[in-house]
Amino acid sequence: MNPLHNIILPEPTLRRLPWYLAYVEILRNKRVKYVSSTRISRALSVDASQIAKDLSFLGVKGRTRIGYEVEALTHALSDFLGFSRAHKAYVIGTGSLGKALIRDSGLSNYGLDIVAGFDIRPDIISREDLGVPIKHMNEIYDTMQTTPAEIAILTVPPEVAQESADIAIGAGIKAIWNFTPYRVKVAEGVVMANTSIYAHLALIYTRLDSAEVQ
């Protein structure tokens, strides 16, 4: 779609772009028209030349003494990051975290369209109060025909994480968003992103504890 998308961005750049977007969206809501990289730099503590470099990946250039047009920059970032078009997703494992993600309507503002949930426990499958159908895992192949998805959000117990990812990929899923603490392996060509909630908790706990003993 976007010819810029065949450039594989460095991950640090990709991590900073959503910060810029969050910041320029705030400016836009305040009806600010232009923003300099110096101003973004001060707000986010990112080097101004790094900001200019990151934004040049998007083909966005600031004008001398004026800076970036806030409205245009907002759209460019949102489009580039993929937030302005819907990406279909399944939630695999509809326990407490899976249900929570299905219920988090905010994700749809960032282009995530959860169309179905899968589980193996009949008590969960029979409940349909989450706004999307919850099906048995072995229906994933058929569901791919009727309501396809590209992304599988993995929120199963760790002991079935690898197996569940394998099934989802076998059914045609192209990207795994792994929320389990298990280190899932995928074949080359399958997109993999780990959101390590537990690692972040461990980081907070150990830092808090070390602060206490100091």
Place this chain on the structure above:
Amino acid sequence: MNPLHNIILPEPTLRRLPWYLAYVEILRNKRVKYVSSTRISRALSVDASQIAKDLSFLGVKGRTRIGYEVEALTHALSDFLGFSRAHKAYVIGTGSLGKALIRDSGLSNYGLDIVAGFDIRPDIISREDLGVPIKHMNEIYDTMQTTPAEIAILTVPPEVAQESADIAIGAGIKAIWNFTPYRVKVAEGVVMANTSIYAHLALIYTRLDSAEVQ
């Protein structure tokens, strides 16, 4: 508490430890008694010598030709990571993601004890169906006296992220777990962890799109 906690672990080690824990918990559930670093290495695609080095931070040593005792290693990892003792937390911002995290009972298995939620919208504050009290943000100071917490989970809109963090820290919060796309700044000594859900989504989308055009 634990004298090992005054060692500040390198972040990559801290990221790998929850993988080891998830894996040895699976082995424990299968009643496996011992595991070698070679076996962990094969399962997780982490170099065996790296595993031995990481685990030595915990004071855990494997025995020649036998390896690590699964039960002891599980406890050592869980204790070290802080998952086996409760850490009190507030959720600041009880919109869809905040509510979802409050409802995610699974976090309590990892030592996170959410004791209150805070918001500024009266329609949300009057609802108490989440199992914990939802209070007005300006009650955070009083709540700190009656039901103190160390951690603030930040799930507010990005435009009030910095201000909300400042208030929480002013009230005595020691760690911010930032789920907003805004880059929140904190004073030295305050623990900060970012869970960049939106950056991970952007990573998935851009990788998917680049795969399509190739």
